[in-house]
Amino acid sequence: MTPSKILLYFCLAFICGIFFYSFFIDNPAAGKEGNVNLVGIISQEPDVSQKSQKIVIKAGGNPSTSLGTRILLTTGRYPEYKYGDKLKITGKLEAPAVFKRGDEDKSSSSPFAIARDFNYKNYLAKDGIYSVMSFPEIEIIGQGFGNPIVGALISFKNKFKNIAESFISPPEVGILEALIFGDEGQISKDWQEKLNLTGTRHIAAVSGMNITIIASLILTFLLSLGLWRGQAFYLSVALLLLYILMIGAPASSVRAGVMAGIFLFAQKSGRMSQGQRAVIFAAAFMLALNPLLLRFDIGFQLSFLAVMGIIYLQPIFSNWLRRIPDFKFFPLRATIAATLSAQVFTLPILIYNFGYVSLVSLPANILIVPFLAPITILIFIFGLSGMIFLPFGQIFSFPVWFALSYLTKIIDIFARIPLAVLKIEHLHWIWLAVFYLILGFFIWRWQESQKLKFLKY
Structure with a gap:
């Protein structure tokens, strides 16, 4: 495609975006009091x-x-x-x-x-x-x-939560419901602040970062069992869809699930460049349906950036961290690399919107994120078994409580560190542009260097 055509399509998209934005923001229902x-x-x-x-x-x-x-x-x-x-x-x-x-x-x-x-x-x-x-x-x-289908999904979710609240006490039950359902109702303000201090608030939401990393770990686990790449991909997508339905299919989880599904497709094809284009296309489609997401939905911004960060930066971090082993059933290096990649890509948006950065975020997340996938699977086994036969739920509640206690202990330890948060107020948007330009240039240089290494052989 020629540069002139690219410019033309960009201008058309920009004009259409302005029109749709005005249509949504100037709704006639607004202003009635x-x-x-x-x-x-x-x-x-x-x-x-x-x-x-x-x-x-x-x-x-x-x-x-x-x-x-x-x-x-x-x-x-x-x-x-x-x-x-x-x-x-x-x-x-x-x-x-x-x-x-x-x-x-x-x-x-x-x-x-x-x-x-x-x-x-x-x-x-x-x-x-x-x-x-x-x-x-x-x-x-x-x-x-x-809608009877939505009602049935919500009823299922509430039964699951009742099982959890019957056997697990706060603060662990609050972390469980936030991790699985994005529901912070059982998390006290004290624990919400601890999540903020440690930069782990994302585990209390059904975020693109969490779902993408969990889905990627499931895909890797299925491959390690001997499944073909295509079989592992379709089974992972089916499990992802089942998870979204089981938590009631809120809009945020659907958007995060779409991003994660596209990342899985890129892993299946073995060509991450396809994933880059697909994520951008999916984001553009969502924005065409609702352009206000780009400006006013921080969750959408973070999900998009987290997935793009994993696509672009995970290979770089995996190369730097090659001394860390990737076990057959648990790709530790890949998980840490994905966590770091998502953190780097989303950091400027977090600072811009919330005015602070957690200085303990990286170590806290490295100790937490790799275990989210097995903990999530364990929680679902616990909840489903308890719904089938209540004593089964009681049996599985002990390992679930132990795993969640590990998360709360890590969060509590890092939250107690003095000066864990650095305030950066009044950050101008121009610094975001500078950061992403520098980051884009760094990624481009690294990719070019990899091409040169390949050509030498």
């Missing part, structure tokens, strides 16, 4: 924390209505509400707020503050939410109005 009486259906599983719950409804009583009718409700921890409940709501409809730089939770002694202005309105807009209501009057007037 005042006291209202309305009826709506809970359109996704409520986000329950220790003291409150956030509920997304679609007003009008039809779960398939347009995104413009989605409203976020904040209410007390009880009574409990379920996906598909039909609610009668009375309260004040408001536009989401904009939080200023330096704002923090005044009820907490957290050292972490917002690194820059946070436009909550635009953050919610990426999910089609343009209005919020705080502690309205709510009356349940019906149940079972949701």
Whole structure:
């Protein structure tokens, strides 16, 4: 393709992006405020924390209505509400707020503050939410109005969580639910801060980095069992799809799963260049459907960068760490290399958005990430066995508790290290551009040097 055609396609894509961005950000449902009486259906599983719950409804009583009718409700921890409940709501409809730089939770002694202005309105807009209501009057007037398949998946997940909470106590059960489901409801603020201090907050989310590394480890394990590469690939993708369905298929997990699936395809084909193009194409397709993800969804940014980091930097780190062994059933060097690669690629975005960098992140993650895949598999064996026959769950709860205790112990040890966090406030976006340009140049030089080594032979 000629440079002129590349420039033409880039300009067309840029113009289309501006059009779609304006269409999404200027939704006619935005800006409606005042006291209202309305009826709506809970359109996704409520986000329950220790003291409150956030509920997304679609007003009008039809779960398939347009995104413009989605409203976020904040209410007390009880009574409990379920996906598909039909609610009668009375309260004040408001536009989401904009939080200023330096704002923090005044009820907490957290050292972490917002690194820059946070436009909550635009953050919610990426999910089609343009209005919020705080502690309205709510009356349940019906149940079972949701999608039955989604309802069944959520029911399965809740049964799994009940098994976990029956046999495992905090903080380990909080780490379990966050690791498997991305649900931080059982994690106390103290432990959330420990995760921040150690740079391990990503394990409390269904992130592209975690899913990609876990999927890659499963693929390697299946290959070590003697399966052909194609067989191992399809089985890994099937297990990945099953995992996403078992946790309720939230949008973040679907996006992370797509990224991980593409990485697996690149490993299957043996040509990582195909993976690079496929990841970019998948990201472009997602942004065509919802361009607000690029600007306002940090999770999307981190998932994309983590997978790209693993594709581009893992071969480099694997070469540097070649003295570390790769065991047949557990590729230790590859896992450490993937962890470092994802960390390097995502570090600038983390600093830019949160205003700090964990100085203990690398050693903490090296001691944690390689074990996430076996721990995840062990947790699923525990949960499924407990759902089949409860005493089986009790038997498997001991190794699960032991494995999770290892994670919490590592996090706790590194969180206690003095000066574990370095604050870098007011980072200008130009430094992000400089970092990625330098990183891109370094990767290009390394790839060229590898080509020269190949040609010498």
